[in-house]
Amino acid sequence: MPATAAEDEAVVRKLAKKAEWKPHETDWLTAYQTYRANSGSPFAVNAHDFGPGVGKRQYDLYDSRKGSGDLKRMRQKAGLKSCPVCGSPVTGDLDHYLPRDMYREFSIMRANLVPACRHCNSGVKGTTVHGGNPRRFIHPYFDTWAADALWDVEIVPPYNAATFRPRVMAGLPAPRDQIVAFHLDNVLGTQFHLSMATDWSTLPGQIKLRDPILSLQSVTDQIGLELRVALMSRGVNSWQAALMRGILAEPAAIAHLLQEAIVALLP
Template sequence: MGIIDAYGDYEDVLRDIRRFTSLADGSDVLTKALLGNYALLDRGRPLEDLRNSIFLTALSRNSRCPLCQRAQVCALDHFLPKNHFPEYSILADNLIPVCERCNRLKGDECDREGGLLMFHAYFDEFPDKEILFAEVNVDTTVSIRYHLRRSDEIDNITFERVKKQFETLGLFDFYQMEAVAELTDQVDLYDETHGDFGDSGLRSTLCALSRGAERKGVNHWKAVLYRALSRNVEFCRGGYQKLLATPMN
């Protein structure tokens, strides 16, 4: 009955992990046995269908990694790492389809002392108030820098969890690289729009691109990028042309 009871406690563990220790704590034999269950999800093993159904759920959501919102899912992350809580090694609620990069960087991250966990893709909602911002600088190059800023509508604990997620997964640098690729791919559109409709036309286009990306969330990296570009007078005035000749930083 211990495993069944642990499954029933899962959401309580997420709410305050500091109050819980693993069912296998102190027992190497039990830990090894529970960790061995994960192999049952492999192809041709008894729980292959469970693994397939979890990935099918991700496919129905465009297969984007819920941690970085960018890369394709290809791995199963144990939200509560199986090395800390082996009893959850095959619990579907604890198995999150993610990309290889996020799975590697998250690793065994689990703050059992402070109780500060990252965002769970099934049980938590990322803040819907602006908390992620992009700073655009147009000089000899166009540079983009992402940063977090707490809104008065976001409590400190939620903000610290956001920071933890961004720092653990290196999302500031990752989104900067994605922004480089996005702007380079779209530079011809900016040039044509500005040539036909001027500064205001380009600003309107950037606003429209931001609104489209906001369907994925107000803090989606692409929505944040285009919101910042639309508000940057120098970029809309023709500063985007620096993209044509000089690599971005």
């Protein structure tokens, strides 16, 4: 969590020292408290109407602050292995968990702001809030269970022109399975599929480079090692980790990689 409740509320109290914000202090603080009490759930947190023009001013607060102070530090957070929202290897932006267009009172609430990448914060997620209870986005701060492996990538034949389907991990209990399914459906866009295609097509050559004496077991071992590397370098729900989990779950995919590695031309 990037800020405590008291730290988030202190920003509102400071703003309320100005006459234009003072009449809205109580309702604004109540909205913050409701958000945290319900872990940001879109099924429990309703947007508040603060009156004509107020929402626009709340919306604009983010634009005036995103380049400095706490918000800049959140955007440039060190140590992130991958995007906490979609799992891409890129970070450097901020995503509003409850969309700013609809929940303007949470424009600068740090509990509602998540370091993210431009892939999932440039229109893929958009203004979508939920898909009907319990289908919603994973909240990186409140959904502590999301630290576990949640998904893998199904490699859909024909393998020479494979497509890639995000898939909820088998055995994930309800309602988490529905939450993860909704999340994957709404944060993974074109860049994810391009990245998977590149990784899949270059794997055979990489495998042959590392092990010229190839067998099903050696390829399986290499994919297992790639998974361990991804877990260490990118994180448990990164794109790379999800792809390697998916390959390990499909013997036919491993057999294809073996055959492609045998005929691969090395540089």
